Each structure stands twice: as C-alpha cells, then as structure tokens.
Amino acid sequence: MRHSLPSLLLACVVTLAGIGHAAAARIGLAAPLEGPLALLGQQMRDGAQIAARLGGQQLIVEDDACDAPGGERAARAFIEAEVQIAVGFLCSEALESALPLLRDAGIPVVTSGVRNSGITDRRTREGWLVWRAAPRADAELAAVADILVSRWRDELFAIVDDGTIYGRELAESLRLAVELAGLKPVFVDTYRPQSDNQVGLVGRLRRAGATHIFVGGESDDVAIIERDAAGLDYEPTIAGGDALRAAGEIPLAPGTLMIGMPEWAEMLDEEAVERFTEAGIVPEGYVVPSYVSVEIAIQALATADAESRPIADVLSAGGFDTLIGTLSFDDKGDLSENLFQLLRYDGERFLPVE
Numbered sequence: 001m002r003h004s005l006p007s008l009l010l011a012c013v014v015t016l017a018g019i020g021h022a023a024a025a026r027i028g029l030a031a032p033l034e035g036p037l038a039l040l041g042q043q044m045r046d047g048a049q050i051a052a053r054l055g056g057q058q059l060i061v062e063d064d065a066c067d068a069p070g071g072e073r074a075a076r077a078f079i080e081a082e083v084q085i086a087v088g089f090l091c092s093e094a095l096e097s098a099l100p101l102l103r104d105a106g107i108p109v110v111t112s113g114v115r116n117s118g119i120t121d122r123r124t125r126e127g128w129l130v131w132r133a134a135p136r137a138d139a140e141l142a143a144v145a146d147i148l149v150s151r152w153r154d155e156l157f158a159i160v161d162d163g164t165i166y167g168r169e170l171a172e173s174l175r176l177a178v179e180l181a182g183l184k185p186v187f188v189d190t191y192r193p194q195s196d197n198q199v200g201l202v203g204r205l206r207r208a209g210a211t212h213i214f215v216g217g218e219s220d221d222v223a224i225i226e227r228d229a230a231g232l233d234y235e236p237t238i239a240g241g242d243a244l245r246a247a248g249e250i251p252l253a254p255g256t257l258m259i260g261m262p263e264w265a266e267m268l269d270e271e272a273v274e275r276f277t278e279a280g281i282v283p284e285g286y287v288v289p290s291y292v293s294v295e296i297a298i299q300a301l302a303t304a305d306a307e308s309r310p311i312a313d314v315l316s317a318g319g320f321d322t323l324i325g326t327l328s329f330d331d332k333g334d335l336s337e338n339l340f341q342l343l344r345y346d347g348e349r350f351l352p353v354e
Contacts, residue, residue: 025301026058027294028078028086028107030071030094033063037090039285044088044112046281047290055298064098066091075101083107084301085311087133087293090286092116099128108312110296112289115139120332131315131333133293135261135340140242143340144170144259145177148214148239151342152178155237156209158187160201161216167193170241171216186210193221202228205236212237220248222256242340245350254347259340262352264288267324292322 029048031041045061052059060081062074071094078086079101086102089095090113102109108129111119115137123130148157157178161171168190178185187208191201202225205213213236215222222240227250229236242260244252265273265283276283299320304311319328328336343350 025085025298026060026081026083027052027297027301028060028062028074028081028083028088029290029294030062030064030074030078030086030088030098031290032066032070032090032094033061035065037066040090040113043285043287044090044290047283047287047292048087048294050276050279050281051291051294051298055294057294057298057301059294064089064091064094066094068093068097070094071097072101074098075105078102078107079105085110085297087297088112088290089114092119095119095130099126099130103127103129108300108315110293110315112293113286120334123333129312131296131329132335133296133327134289134335135338136334139338139340140259141169141173143338144214144241145173146338147259147340147342148174149177149181149183152212153181153183155212156186157212157214158189158205158208158210159185159214159216160187160189160191160205162193162218162221163190164193164217166241166243167216167218169216171214174214191217191221193217195221195224197228198225199228199232201225202232202234205229206232206234210236213239215240217243218248219244219246219252220250223248223250223252226253226256239342244345252345254345256345257353258343258345258350260343260350261339262341262343263349264324266352272323288323292324292327295322296320296327 031044032038033041049059060083062077064070064074075098086107086109089111092114095111095114110131110133112133115134117137119130120132159171159175161167187205187210191198215238222238222244226238239257244258245260268283273283281287300311300314303314319326330336342353344353
C-alpha cells in the first residue's frame with residue numbers, strides 16, 4: 001500500500017512534537033562515500049538526508065568504505081557522537097565489523113543495503129541489534145515459489161535452468177515447492193547458456209505440452225528461447241527471476257514475467273516522486289530504501305521515548321508507516337513482508353501484475 005509523502009511527514013511531525021529527547025536524536029548513516037561505490041553511497045546519503053531534515057533529526061554521516069576497517073571506524077564514530085540509532089551499510093563486511101561495537105554500545109542498526117541472509121540468521125546467537133529494511137538474499141527464491149505455485153497450479157508448466165548457481169537455485173526452489181504442493185512439471189531440464197539458439201530446447205518443451213515455462217537464467221537466454229518459440233508458432237508464458245531486469249543484447253518479448261523487486265519509484269505515489277524531484281533527487285537506487293530506514297528510525301525513537309521503552313523493543317514489535325507502506329520485522333529482524341512481486345514486461349519496463 002502506498003502512502004502520500006506529505007501525510008506521512010505530517011504524522012511524523014505530530015508524533016515527534018513535544019518529545020524533547022526524540023526531537024534531538026542523532027541518527028547515524030554509514031555509507032561508502034568514496035571509490036567505485038561512491039554513487040550508491042551518495043544515493044544513500046541523499047535519501048537519508050531528506051528524511052532526517054523533514055523529520056527534524058540530526059544525521060551523522062560516516063564513510064564505511066564498504067570494508068571491515070571502515071565499518072569499525074564508522075561504528076566508533078557513531079559511539080563517540082552518541083547516536084541513538086544507525087542506518088545504512090551497503091556491504092556485509094562493513095556491517096559485520098560494526099555490529100559487535102554497536103551492540104556493546106546499545107545502538108540498533110536498520111540496514112537498507114545488506115542482503116546477506118547470514119546477518120539476520122546470526123542475529124540472536126551474536127546478540128546483534130540489527131534489523132533489515134531490504135529483502136534477504138533468499139527472498140527471491142521464496143517469492144518465485146510462493147507466487148508461481150499458486151498461479152500455475154492448473155497449468156502445464158516446465159522448469160528449466162542454465163546450470164549456474166543462481167539459475168539452479170531458483171529452479172530447484174520452485175521444483176521443491178511444486179512437489180510439496182502435490183504438483184509435477186511436465187518438463188525439467190538444464191540448458192547451455194549463451195547459445196546462439198535454443199531450438200532444440202524449445203522443441204522439447206513444445207512436445208512436452210508446456211504452456212508455462214520458468215527459466216532460471218539470464219535475460220539474453222530467455223529472449224532467445226522466446227524468439228525460437230515464436231519461430232515455431234509456439235507461444236508459452238515465460239517467467240524468470242530478477243536477473244531479467246539486466247538489459248541484454250536481445251530484447252525480451254512483451255508479456256515476459258519476472259519475479260523481482262519493482263523499481264522504487266513505482267512503489268511511490270506521484271506526490272512523493274514530485275517531492276523528491278523538487279529536492280533535485282531522483283528516487284532510484286538506494287535513495288528510497290535509505291529514506292525508509294530513517295523513517296523507521298524516527299518513529300522508533302519517538303515511540304521509545306514516549307513509552308520509555310528500549311528502541312530495540314520498539315523495532316521488534318512495531319509497524320512503521322513508510323513511503324512504501326507499513327513495514328514490520330519478524331523474529332530475525334527481517335521484513336515480515338516479501339517485497340518481491342510478479343512483474344510483467346510491457347516492452348520498455350517491468351510493471352507489477354495486478
């Protein structure tokens with residue numbers, strides 16, 4: 001569910017009004033600000049700064065260099081600056097080195113960039129105070145299974161992959177899910193990627209009677225399968241994973257399905273996009289997730305102050321109104337809702353399927 005930016009900001013201002021401690025809160029942002037990842041770090045800073053400014057908070061920005069020494073430096077700087085909550089972190093190495101120091105200082109972290117599943121899988125054992133305002137690395141696998149099992153239950157479907165770790169994991173996740181659901185694909189195979197044609201594969205799929213095909217592979221391979229199928233007057237529905245977003249040399253056919261993350265701008269209403277535009281910021285990359293992380297931090301700080309509760313308890317128990325909807329966290333500190341969706345290619349971009 002999308003929300004109006006002004007309404008959310010008004011709610012935030014009302015919540016913080018009269019709460020001296022929360023209004024004076026310091027929020028730390030760790031991001032790579034130099035080197036090859038500086039563009040992404042700037043996106044993180046842009047989003048966080050807008051949210052902090054509109055929420056009346058002070059943002060302490062530190063360069064974590066996307067490595068372990070940088071993460072430790074950022075954590076020590078946050079502790080010295082007496083920040084009450086930290087956001088950001090793009091790389092696992094920086095976050096992992098920062099978490100023990102921040103844990104000992106009682107500073108929670110809402111990361112908007114690290115998808116490494118191990119970060120939250122180890123959270124309880126290590127006592128880390130970390131919550132993730134971004135999908136886990138395995139969120140795509142879960143979404144492929146959840147979305148396609150229900151939609152293709154009554155279809156003659158096939159599962160093929162390119163033999164890479166990525167492609168095989170996606171295909172195997174779906175295969176296990178359909179098996180648990182009591183379903184069986186009409187065809188399962190591994191193809192050779194980056195081939196000039198896939199006529200042989202397409203012929204076997206057609207003979208098997210597959211009307212729907214999931215392809216664990218790259219964009220160009222899917223486009224070649226679609227091209228060769230069209231050459232045989234064969235028009236199956238084809239779906240793939242988030243890798244289809246990367247533009248290949250061969251265009252995908254309109255109607256291609258992808259289980260992936262929507263573009264962040266697609267998750268905002270027009271008023272919110274206009275507000276970013278007025279600030280001279282394009283809501284792409286890490287701008288929106290960083291903004292959302294600061295929104296969560298501001299609300300958690302306000303609630304913790306108003307109710308005299310630890311910030312960590314508020315993060316674990318609360319629902320937070322953000323630009324992309326109401327978000328909450330599960331017992332591991334991951335988002336309760338999987339942000340991956342079913343999208344359809346319209347010839348130019350992937351849009352959510354209603």
